[in-house]
Amino acid sequence: MxxxxxxxxxxxxxxxxxxxxxxxxxxxxxxxxxxxxxxxxxxxxxxxxxxxxxxxxxxxxxxxxxxxxxxxxxxxxxxxxxxxxxxxxxxxxxxxxxxxxxxxxxxxxxxxxxxxxxxxxxxxxxxxxxxxxxxxxxxxxxxxxxxxxxxxxxxxxxxxxxxxxxxxxxxxxxxxxxxxxxxxxxxxxxxxxxxxxxxxxxxxxxxxxxxxxxxxxxxxxxxxxxxxxxxxFIADFIGEANIISGRILSVGGAEARVDIGGSVITLPARGLGEGPARLAMRSNAARVRNDGPGVTGTVASSAYLGDHVEYEIDGALGRIFVVDDESDSPLPVGAPVTLELRPRGLALIPEAQ
Missing domain, CATH: 3.40.50.300 (P-loop containing nucleotide triphosphate hydrolases)
Structure with missing residues (x-):
């Protein structure tokens, strides 16, 4: 044909x-x-x-x-x-x-x-x-x-x-x-x-x-x-990201050091300068931990879905939605947690500044 x-x-x-x-x-x-x-x-x-x-x-x-x-x-x-x-x-x-x-x-x-x-x-x-x-x-x-x-x-x-x-x-x-x-x-x-x-x-x-x-x-x-x-709009419509606030501490070349709820992460600067910033945070951008360094919060809701656990976490970033695919059982509502952020799944939003 x-x-x-x-x-x-x-x-x-x-x-x-x-x-x-x-x-x-x-x-x-x-x-x-x-x-x-x-x-x-x-x-x-x-x-x-x-x-x-x-x-x-x-x-x-x-x-x-x-x-x-x-x-x-x-x-x-x-x-x-x-x-x-x-x-x-x-x-x-x-x-x-x-x-x-x-x-x-x-x-x-x-x-x-x-x-x-x-x-x-x-x-x-x-x-x-x-x-x-x-x-x-x-x-x-x-x-x-x-x-x-x-x-x-x-x-x-x-x-x-x-x-x-x-x-x-x-x-x-x-x-x-x-x-x-x-x-x-x-x-x-x-x-x-x-x-x-x-x-x-x-x-x-x-x-x-x-x-x-x-x-x-x-x-x-x-x-x-x-x-x-x-x-x-794009961040929320494509993949339903959490929209969170942060602060760009410094910019060097194409990279920025960003404070997100007390954790400092290096991300593509996307043309932004120092100061307040908005970020898109995907649901898989954080590992949920019982303790250790990271962004602190409390479990507001949890749901076991077989191969992953879905959480709503209240804390320094507001209420956010997080998916944990490394846990065998969900943490109970009210449990204190720390979120270990990882750069993949986090992005500065240029339009926000």
Whole structure:
């Protein structure tokens, strides 16, 4: 199967609905062969952005380019894109092979060649032997793969995925997201993926675009967003960090010595100078100890979850959420603890100063 590749570019795109401005001014580029996820809370503009790229909504102003071609005013059926919907949107009265071949036949390809291409695409997504089944005879994950196959068989420049896993249970979501990512990397197609699930975005993306109120709050690799958030919003939204206060004692080159609740840690300075600072603290950034040096606190709540213990700790940093994967049994509520901080999982937030 030959897969085309296309770059996607938004140039100063604005979208208004009456007096409401959903997208004030969006400019970004998605490179050929890249999987970029649009992530954000409800109402942030991610689905509107996807729908404008698909041709289901028209920008109020600005340009959208696909593979170098201005498609801003082209209707959906004249854009070289294909979409996988949240609801799958399979034809219930058609077999799997008929569903996958439908778009090819509707575009004028004869039934024989259309079926041949559909069979090859079903093989790509691991659905050999299921061609004659009806959608109702498939599991949720299999139905999702039929929906992906139906889009891929058209060999679009860009595959659009709108909350594609939201109808699946947690275990199946992990499996199918891995399959989608493996397929995208193997075939090298460009993909734009919309989700509100942070873990899903971290797992499948080359880059993540976090949106807030219709603007790009931060765009970068999953690791960049998780380990180097540029704002408290990003730190809290990607991975649910504790937002804590500290003080930068000194800066030498690219590193800063930071006092955090009495413990001094060396961290990337991120352009900040001496003085008060805000930090993102991931739940695994501290080891929970009965005693010894560290940030003092008291157990406010604890929960044993098999391979780890979750704590809420009251102390010098306020109330924070900590995960301890080294303990066999949880400490009781009210127990005094010290938190041994480790640099991995701690980051200064540039926007905070």
């Amino acid at each position: 030959t897969q085309t590749r296309g770059a996607v570019e938004f140039r100063n795109v604005q979208k208004r609905f009456g007096q409401f401005t959903a997208i004030p001014d969006l400019s970004m580029t998605i490179q050929p062969g890249e999987l970029v996820t649009l992530l954000g809370p409800s109402g942030c503009g991610k689905t509107t952005t996807l729908r404008m790229l698909a041709g289901l909504e028209s920008p109020t102003q600005g340009q959208i380019l696909l593979g170098g071609q201005d498609v801003t005013r082209l209707p959906a059926d004249r854009r070289d894109v294909a979409m996988v919907f949240q609801s799958y949107a399979l034809f219930p009265h058609m077999s799997v092979i008929q569903n996958v071949a439908y778009g090819l036949e509707a575009s004028g390809l004869k039934p024989g060649p259309a079926r041949e291409r559909a069979e090859k695409t079903l093989s790509l997504v691991g659905l050999d032997g299921l061609a004659e089944r009806l959608p109702a005879e498939l599991s949720g994950g299999q139905q999702q793969r039929v929906a992906v196959a139906r889009a891929l068989v058209l060999e679009p420049q860009v595959l659009l995925l709108d909350e594609p896993l939201s109808n699946l249970d947690a275990r199946l979501r992990r499996k199918v997201r891995t399959e989608i990512r493996d397929l995208q990397q193997r075939l090298g197609f460009t993909a734009v993926y919309v989700t509100h699930d942070q873990e899903e975005a971290l797992a499948v993306s080359d880059r993540i675009v976090v949106m807030k109120d219709g603007v790009v709050a931060q765009m970068g690799s999953p690791r960049d967003l998780y380990e180097a958030p540029e704002s408290e």
